[in-house]
Amino acid sequence: MVRDIKSVSAEDLRAQFQSWNQPAYRAAQVLEWLYVHRVTSWDAMTNLPKVARELLRANFSLHALELVKKQGSRDTTEKFLWRLSDQSLIESVLIPANPALYGEASDRHTLCVSTQVGCAYGCKFCASGLEGWKRNLSADEIVEQVVAVERRQTENPHPQDSPQSLSSASTNAERGDPDARPGDTISSKRTPATERLVNNLVIMGMGEPLANYDNLLQALRILNAPWGGGIGARKITISTSGLAPQIRKLADDPLQFRLAISLHGATDETRNKIMPVNRKYPLSELAAAADYYQKRKERMITLEYILISGVNDGVDQTKPLADLAHRLRAKVNLIPYNRVEG
Numbered sequence: 001m002v003r004d005i006k007s008v009s010a011e012d013l014r015a016q017f018q019s020w021n022q023p024a025y026r027a028a029q030v031l032e033w034l035y036v037h038r039v040t041s042w043d044a045m046t047n048l049p050k051v052a053r054e055l056l057r058a059n060f061s062l063h064a065l066e067l068v069k070k071q072g073s074r075d076t077t078e079k080f081l082w083r084l085s086d087q088s089l090i091e092s093v094l095i096p097a098n099p100a101l102y103g104e105a106s107d108r109h110t111l112c113v114s115t116q117v118g119c120a121y122g123c124k125f126c127a128s129g130l131e132g133w134k135r136n137l138s139a140d141e142i143v144e145q146v147v148a149v150e151r152r153q154t155e156n157p158h159p160q161d162s163p164q165s166l167s168s169a170s171t172n173a174e175r176g177d178p179d180a181r182p183g184d185t186i187s188s189k190r191t192p193a194t195e196r197l198v199n200n201l202v203i204m205g206m207g208e209p210l211a212n213y214d215n216l217l218q219a220l221r222i223l224n225a226p227w228g229g230g231i232g233a234r235k236i237t238i239s240t241s242g243l244a245p246q247i248r249k250l251a252d253d254p255l256q257f258r259l260a261i262s263l264h265g266a267t268d269e270t271r272n273k274i275m276p277v278n279r280k281y282p283l284s285e286l287a288a289a290a291d292y293y294q295k296r297k298e299r300m301i302t303l304e305y306i307l308i309s310g311v312n313d314g315v316d317q318t319k320p321l322a323d324l325a326h327r328l329r330a331k332v333n334l335i336p337y338n339r340v341e342g
């Protein structure tokens with residue numbers, strides 16, 4: 001299968017150009033077209049010679065997500081329904097940090113992205129699992145959700161959008177980029193039309209992120225890289241329904257991502273009723289993995305807890321929930337339940 005260019009690291013792209021006997025600085029030019037100008041075709045990369053474009057075209061795909069529907073407004077949240085190249089549908093949700101509700105303009109935007117088409121985990125309160133799992137998203141399909149939202153929003157600017165300033169971004173030379181030239185910074189290449197909009201990511205859309213571990217991590221390295229999405233690792237929260245072995249693996253990754261656990265029940269009895277994953281990784285195992293993560297990263301974990309009347313909101317849950325939160329030094333995020341038909 002042909003790899004998509006948005007799943008390739010800068011290092012690999014430089015090596016690729018060298019193997020074609022092309023100058024390595026072509027890689028920086030391609031990355032700028034992808035992540036600063038957000039182009040959707042090889043022909044738009046106008047400072048690349050035709051031979052370089054043809055080599056790219058023959059060896060990589062360059063897919064853009066197709067917007068099927070957008071719901072919501074810029075002042076609150078916007079939900080994007082995307083069509084993938086195999087016609088599957090996924091969603092991303094853009095959330096301004098300070099909704100106009102509080103009378104302030106928002107200069108921070110959080111994007112919630114999907115990692116799978118459907119989900120195999122079948123949590124009883126969740127619409128994503130209703131039709132089962134279809135496939136994992138590739139790294140580029142995860143990356144492109146961020147790029148596509150920014151592409152759309154900068155093409156249709158809103159007076160309240162105040163994209164993140166990159167004036168303090170380090171230069172390529174400071175980052176040790178061997179191809180850097182004086183004054184050659186990503187920020188210096190940004191104009192109002194190409195400024196970044198998304199500065200927080202939550203990996204909480206459709207799918208269980210840690211069940212698509214390798215593609216997710218590749219996508220997040222690209223979204224975190226200064227030549228890519230430029231989103232700080234500490235501004236990226238990965239949510240899991242409780243895949244204990246992958247939580248340990250993530251704890252050993254050098255990047256400092258934040259972890260959120262979809263807990264939704266503080267005893268095995270309650271959790272078993274609504275989250276089948278708990279039968280595989282019961283709370284004792286999940287808590288031990290979360291302990292490990294907390295000790296390795298020294299970052300506060302968030303426990304997500306959707307309150308479902310009569311199911312998990314009894315006082316019998318409060319003591320074990322508080323004990324677990326104390327043990328992990330975790331924050332508990334209580335979420336009102338949104339009714340899901342079916």
Ligand code: SF4
Pocket residue numbers: 119120121122123126127128129205206207208241262
């Ligand atoms: S793991 Fe996440 S996406 Fe999958 S069914 Fe559970 S809550 Fe929904």
